[in-house]
Amino acid sequence: MARRQKAHMGVDDIPVSSFSDIAFLLIIFFILTTTLVATRGLLTEFPSGERSEKQEKKTTTVCLRDGRLTLNDAEVDLPRLRRELAALKLADRTGQDKVVILESAGRVEYQDYFEVMASITQAGGTICIVRETGGGQ
Amino acid sequence: MKRPRKRRRRARIVIPVASMADIAFQLIIFFMICSNFAREAGIPVKPPTAPNLDRLRESNTAVSIDSRGQIYVQGRRVPDALSVEAELPGLLRNARTTEARVVLFRCDRAVGREVFEPVLDAIARGGGIVAAIGERDDRKK
Numbered sequence: 001m002a003r004r005q006k007a008h009m010g011v012d013d014i015p016v017s018s019f020s021d022i023a024f025l026l027i028i029f030f031i032l033t034t035t036l037v038a039t040r041g042l043l044t045e046f047p048s049g050e051r052s053e054k055q056e057k058k059t060t061t062v063c064l065r066d067g068r069l070t071l072n073d074a075e076v077d078l079p080r081l082r083r084e085l086a087a088l089k090l091a092d093r094t095g096q097d098k099v100v101i102l103e104s105a106g107r108v109e110y111q112d113y114f115e116v117m118a119s120i121t122q123a124g125g126t127i128c129i130v131r132e133t134g135g136g137q
Numbered sequence: 138m139k140r141p142r143k144r145r146r147r148a149r150i151v152i153p154v155a156s157m158a159d160i161a162f163q164l165i166i167f168f169m170i171c172s173n174f175a176r177e178a179g180i181p182v183k184p185p186t187a188p189n190l191d192r193l194r195e196s197n198t199a200v201s202i203d204s205r206g207q208i209y210v211q212g213r214r215v216p217d218a219l220s221v222e223a224e225l226p227g228l229l230r231n232a233r234t235t236e237a238r239v240v241l242f243r244c245d246r247a248v249g250r251e252v253f254e255p256v257l258d259a260i261a262r263g264g265g266i267v268a269a270i271g272e273r274d275d276r277k278k
Contacts, residue, residue, distance in 0.1 A: 016158070023161030030168035040190040041270040043239070046261035110202075110253050111246035114185035114271055122189060129261070131254055 042121045046129055047099065059101050060088060060125070062116055066106035069116065082119045091124025100125040180209055185246040186274035193268050196239040198228050200260060204245040206252040218255035225263025232264075240265035 062081065063070045070076065071084055090098050100120045104113060120127050180201050200221055201209040208215050210224050225240070232238045240260050244253050260267050 019158040020154070020161050023158055023165060026165045027161060027168065030165065039193045039195065039241070039270060040273050041184075041193045041241075041268055042187075042190060043193065043266065043268050045266045046257070104250050104254065106250075108250040109246065110244050110248045110250075111185040113250065113253070114244075114246070114269060115187050117269060118187035118190065118271070129254065129258060131258065 042118050044117065044121055044127050046127060059096075059099055059128075060085075060090075061101040061103060062120065064102075064104040064108045064112060064116060066108070067112070069112075078115055078119065081116070082123070085119055085123035085125065088123065088125075090120075093124075098124065098126045099128050101128050101130050103130040180212065180243070182243050182245045183247070184243065184271050186272045188274060190271050190273045193241070193270065194236065194239070196241045196268060197237075198225070198239070198265065199241040199243065200256060201243040202245060202248050202253055202256060204247060206248055208252075208256060218259040221256055222259035222263045225260065225265055229264050235266065238264060238266045239268045241270060242267050243270045 061072055063073075068075060069078065069081060071081055076084065085100070090100070100123075102113075102116060102120065117127060180203050182201060182203055199209075199211060201212075203209070208217065208221060210221055211228070215221060215224065229238055229240075240263075242257070242260065244256075257267060
């Protein structure tokens with residue numbers, strides 16, 4: 001009897017039958033937590049440099065001021081801004097000619113700013129931010 | 138004389154389950170490698186909308202501004218835009234390619250100019266390329 005018990009104690013099996021269950025639970029966790037939704041947005045590299053009055057006169061300027069939108073001092077709405085920027089064929093230009101100055105003043109929400117940024121980027125322009133205080137870039 | 142009946146042999150169907158755990162762990166490894174855990178999951182941000190937005194690639198660097206105008210770098214709150222400018226060179230230290238310089242910029246749509254503009258400026262000054270996150274809304278075309 002004592003012999004038999006010893007023989008039983010010698011078996012060292014690690015229970016692995018529940019491994020697959022654990023693994024599948026982990027899979028379910030990852031499936032649920034993984035985000036498959038693509039991040040959307042716009043990519044812009046703001047050029048650095050000094051502000052030059054001479055250049056500003058030639059460069060396309062979009063201004064957002066207290067909810068009002070102007071393109072080269074002419075008041076426009078967003079669909080018109082898109083049309084006008086598309087007509088400029090900024091994508092075909094190179095270097096400094098691609099630059100569009102984006103000026104903002106007063107009360108401007110990010111939603112409006114983002115829509116203008118998206119319009120310039122989609123037209124193929126390079127955005128140059130000009131801040132009301134502290135000068136431009 | 139009765140013939141002794143032959144016993145029918147029943148075929149035992151055995152499903153091989155020994156490799157199930159291996160398959161499962163392979164799948165786990167796949168999901169772990171492919172997952173992008175939301176580093177900034179706790180920051181309440183309602184992104185702006187615009188039509189025809191491009192798909193952006195994930196980036197290791199992220200700057201966020203929540204609806205209360207609080208600024209976060211890599212999910213950690215910072216006091217102002219100057220801190221963003223100070224922290225970015227360190228984060229982009231090993232960025233050798235243009236793609237590596239991309240900084241995901243997540244900002245709430247209601248945030249005012251006086252908050253987001255200095256941050257955009259700080260990202261540009263810190264050497265980052267701004268990837269402004271938004272939601273596609275093709276009704277605005």
